[in-house]
Amino acid sequence: MLATPADRQQGTAMQDKIERAVASVSTLVLGKDTQVRMALTCLFSQGHLLIEDLPGMGKTTLAHALAQVLGLSFQRVQFTSDMLPADIIGVSIFDQQASAFRFHPGPVFTQLLLADEINRTTPKTQSALLEAMEERQVTLDGVTHPLPEPFFVIATQNPITQFGTFPLPESQLDRFLMRIELGYPDPVAERQLLSEGRYRRQREPLPVCIDLEDLASIRESCRQVRVSDSLIDYLQRLVQYSREAPEFAYGVSPRGSLALLQCARTWAYMQGREYVVPEDIQALLEPVIGHRLRAAEQVGGHGSEALIRQMLEQVDVVG
Amino acid sequence: MKGVYQLTRPALVWQLLMVVVVMIPHSLRLPWWLPLMTLGAIGWRLLVHLGRTSFPHWSVKFLMAITAGIGAVASIGRGNGPELAVALLVAGFALKLLEIYKRRDALVLIYVAYFLAATELLFGQTLLHALYVLLALLLITAALNAVYQSERHPDFRRPLRAALRLLLPALPLMLVLFLIVPRIGPLWYAPMMQEESVTGLSDTLSPGDVSQLTGSSAVAFRVEFTSGRVPPPAQRYWRGLTYDYFDGRRWQAESDRRTPPELSDLPSGPLLRYQMIIEPSGQPWVYALDYPVSASWPLRMAPNWTLRAPSRLRQRAEFALVSRPLDALPQALSESAQSRYLQLPASGNPRARELAQRWRDEDASVDSLVTRTLALFNRDFVYTLSPPRLGADGIDDFLFETRRGFCGHYASALAFLLRAAGVPARIVGGYQGGEWNPYESYLLIRQYEAHAWVEVWYAGRGWVRVDPTAAVAPQRVEQTADQLLADEPGFLSDTPLSPVRFGRINWLNQLRLRVEAINYSWHRWVLSFHLRQDALLQRLFGELSLWKLALALALPFGLVLGWVALSLLRQRRPKTLDKVDSALLRLSQRLGAQGLGRRNGEPVGLYAARVAEARPELEPLILAVARHYDQLRYAGHDDNAVRRAYREAIRACMRRL
Numbered sequence: 003m004l005a006t007p008a009d010r011q012q013g014t015a016m017q018d019k020i021e022r023a024v025a026s027v028s029t030l031v032l033g034k035d036t037q038v039r040m041a042l043t044c045l046f047s048q049g050h051l052l053i054e055d056l057p058g059m060g061k062t063t064l065a066h067a068l069a070q071v072l073g074l075s076f077q078r079v080q081f082t083s084d085m086l087p088a089d090i091i092g093v094s095i096f097d098q099q100a101s102a103f104r105f106h107p108g109p110v111f112t113q114l115l116l117a118d119e120i121n122r123t124t125p126k127t128q129s130a131l132l133e134a135m136e137e138r139q140v141t142l143d144g145v146t147h148p149l150p151e152p153f154f155v156i157a158t159q160n161p162i163t164q165f166g167t168f169p170l171p172e173s174q175l176d177r178f179l180m181r182i183e184l185g186y187p188d189p190v191a192e193r194q195l196l197s198e199g200r201y202r203r204q205r206e207p208l209p210v211c212i213d214l215e216d217l218a219s220i221r222e223s224c225r226q227v228r229v230s231d232s233l234i235d236y237l238q239r240l241v242q243y244s245r246e247a248p249e250f251a252y253g254v255s256p257r258g259s260l261a262l263l264q265c266a267r268t269w270a271y272m273q274g275r276e277y278v279v280p281e282d283i284q285a286l287l288e289p290v291i292g293h294r295l296r297a298a299e300q301v302g303g304h305g306s307e308a309l310i311r312q313m314l315e316q317v318d319v320v321g
Numbered sequence: 322m323k324g325v326y327q328l329t330r331p332a333l334v335w336q337l338l339m340v341v342v343v344m345i346p347h348s349l350r351l352p353w354w355l356p357l358m359t360l361g362a363i364g365w366r367l368l369v370h371l372g373r374t375s376f377p378h379w380s381v382k383f384l385m386a387i388t389a390g391i392g393a394v395a396s397i398g399r400g401n402g403p404e405l406a407v408a409l410l411v412a413g414f415a416l417k418l419l420e421i422y423k424r425r426d427a428l429v430l431i432y433v434a435y436f437l438a439a440t441e442l443l444f445g446q447t448l449l450h451a452l453y454v455l456l457a458l459l460l461i462t463a464a465l466n467a468v469y470q471s472e473r474h475p476d477f478r479r480p481l482r483a484a485l486r487l488l489l490p491a492l493p494l495m496l497v498l499f500l501i502v503p504r505i506g507p508l509w510y511a512p513m514m515q516e517e518s519v520t521g522l523s524d525t526l527s528p529g530d531v532s533q534l535t536g537s538s539a540v541a542f543r544v545e546f547t548s549g550r551v552p553p554p555a556q557r558y559w560r561g562l563t564y565d566y567f568d569g570r571r572w573q574a575e576s577d578r579r580t581p582p583e584l585s586d587l588p589s590g591p592l593l594r595y596q597m598i599i600e601p602s603g604q605p606w607v608y609a610l611d612y613p614v615s616a617s618w619p620l621r622m623a624p625n626w627t628l629r630a631p632s633r634l635r636q637r638a639e640f641a642l643v644s645r646p647l648d649a650l651p652q653a654l655s656e657s658a659q660s661r662y663l664q665l666p667a668s669g670n671p672r673a674r675e676l677a678q679r680w681r682d683e684d685a686s687v688d689s690l691v692t693r694t695l696a697l698f699n700r701d702f703v704y705t706l707s708p709p710r711l712g713a714d715g716i717d718d719f720l721f722e723t724r725r726g727f728c729g730h731y732a733s734a735l736a737f738l739l740r741a742a743g744v745p746a747r748i749v750g751g752y753q754g755g756e757w758n759p760y761e762s763y764l765l766i767r768q769y770e771a772h773a774w775v776e777v778w779y780a781g782r783g784w785v786r787v788d789p790t791a792a793v794a795p796q797r798v799e800q801t802a803d804q805l806l807a808d809e810p811g812f813l814s815d816t817p818l819s820p821v822r823f824g825r826i827n828w829l830n831q832l833r834l835r836v837e838a839i840n841y842s843w844h845r846w847v848l849s850f851h852l853r854q855d856a857l858l859q860r861l862f863g864e865l866s867l868w869k870l871a872l873a874l875a876l877p878f879g880l881v882l883g884w885v886a887l888s889l890l891r892q893r894r895p896k897t898l899d900k901v902d903s904a905l906l907r908l909s910q911r912l913g914a915q916g917l918g919r920r921n922g923e924p925v926g927l928y929a930a931r932v933a934e935a936r937p938e939l940e941p942l943i944l945a946v947a948r949h950y951d952q953l954r955y956a957g958h959d960d961n962a963v964r965r966a967y968r969e970a971i972r973a974c975m976r977r978l
Binding site: 228230232233276277278279280281284314315316317318319320321 | 902905906919920921922923924925926927951954955956957
């Protein structure tokens, strides 16, 4: 808990850094303050992020900008249907001079990996990546190669064009801590975007706002954020509701509720609060839980959005 | 077109099922076009639901309602209040199907269905009726539940389960109420029978009358002997009324206004005590074994040892009776009485008069006259239920031409001959026989056991019962009527499938007796329960007192309601709000009166911000409330200082409202 004045000072200093990071990412991804914060929450909570949106909405830009402000090494993989697991994790090649196999690491050996259009590739390749995400290491020919620390994956997928895609099954979606949508920019942001035009790309790289040391410190502080009994009650009621209400095909798993609490801690910390309030849970319910839910019947447009709205409206905060 | 409330499919199905079930028993009584109209309405309603058509325009419905009303009055007649009322109710019920625009309309239909199901009991109260009405109640309750079902997850079976869950706990309460609540007589009285629908004997007897009764196997009355002894079949003469006056064609019953006989007239002897449950006949006669000596209130003794109810029997009634079994009634006859029982019209039936005169000239003793007549009947007369028609001089035709007839013919011929010969005689109308039910130990007397016999006055012996039918068909008296009459074409002509017809098939007969025994218990313990209620309650509770009754009533209710409440509590644990939350709730309710209540699921902080925006003057206070609330609830700063600050902020807020 951030109790002592020194800690508090340190806390506010850290929050300033976070604010700076958000501000600098926002110079590239205009008007998406909330999404930027959510993406940061996801990364601070050591989770992988899935961005679901149409092409050209700034998914790649966001990932790139995040890598820059966090000072992380960055790799981008464009997934295609003819991709093989080796194209991601690397391959062992026989070195004739050394008379031995030598491991050539794939693009996954980076601190921040942007996996573009993850649903374009075959389940085999998808699962290779998702296993790497889960284990944070790659095993090839019996040799285990640890991935760099930290290791984040930001995957994107286009939810509309389903032709020739391999949609991720629920069990794979569960590996992502959060799923966010960027959405169209608001008119002000779009106008700014249009008037500045192509010159934006030639700007200098963004300054590093949060280094690895800061990252570790943020993680430690987030762990200290207080979660009261009342809040756990609320969280439990939410989870219970999703398991009982007939509109839900299945309820939120314990992994889901843990993820929600973890993210809420980070979110509260980013707001400079030492305790989680229901507002945090509510703000993160859609990105953290949305991709883990499915409506009982896909009739009448009950997507996960409607389910989330229903949870928010039906489960009271007080009680 | 305005939005029409659409019932879910299960709700509609339950509703239509409910309509059908409620309608079926009424349909059998109503004019034929009403069930057809209901079917039409059901069909229309289905088409509306399927989107093939829409509800009729109000003018169409108005026209249909007016037509149905006029039609009901025209085909039933205003004289028949309850049936007309039910017909109108049914018509409205059917037409209401065609205007279900809102949930409220569906509910109205359901409530009317409850009422209609209950009206069924106006027309019959047998065990079957009761079970059917219970079934109807279950289905109606299911329909009610289906209306309230979630529209997103309709289900066909759930409403039935819910209705069962609702009605089952009500069952013990129903029993308790039945046992304990005192019976109060009806506040209003609806004549359920038309004047014409009188059954049983009437106050005139023409030779052909009784044959109408032999067409019916309806129950006349049931008797249980409390003194233990059951008279043999040949002694089961149930007298109802006597016919004294003969106008040449028909015999008329004695006027009731004369003084009752002296009871001390009877010789001493064993007494028969019995309970009688008599079905509504529309007549005041109550039938008693020869000869009744006392009867429970409100019966009174009528002339000639018959019993009368104070009014016509339009409801099932139960009486306690005492009889002294005798074949003869020693009684002196005054001059005027003598002349009354010798009355004959001045002319008519010359051949019968001549025969009587001849017999009298040969031997004037009463015995010889009776014996000769019976011998005549015995010689070449035939007992039949379908006798040929008689002409103007009916007695002559019967005695000398047709020689075929049944009890009415023989009794009337014998009485005529005796009177013509100067012997006082009268005809007694009633029932003879009865079927013994071994399962419940009671005697069942049916309409086809209606009978007429003669009482002859012997100087010195008094009135002696003479049954001329016994001379022709002794089996009629010694066996039961159904055994004798089974082959007669007129027997049970009204009820071709009556189980009595198949009495000779043994197992069927036993089954029939069982069913009748159940019916009898039903009559005794449910329909006539009020007669036993006091005694039963006293046996159960000792001396009756108000508090004992109240306790007996409150205890089962408390148990059942408590059980229901507990099971509800187990299902849904109520939110126990602590002080912090309840203070917030109060504030939210106060603000709610101004449209600023906290929404479900709205965090307190966001709520405070919303209130602050709408009511800027409250901003610092409401934000303080939210801040303190968060401190107490989420930041772990739950100490007295914060609590006090929170309470004060709430109070300050309330004051500003």
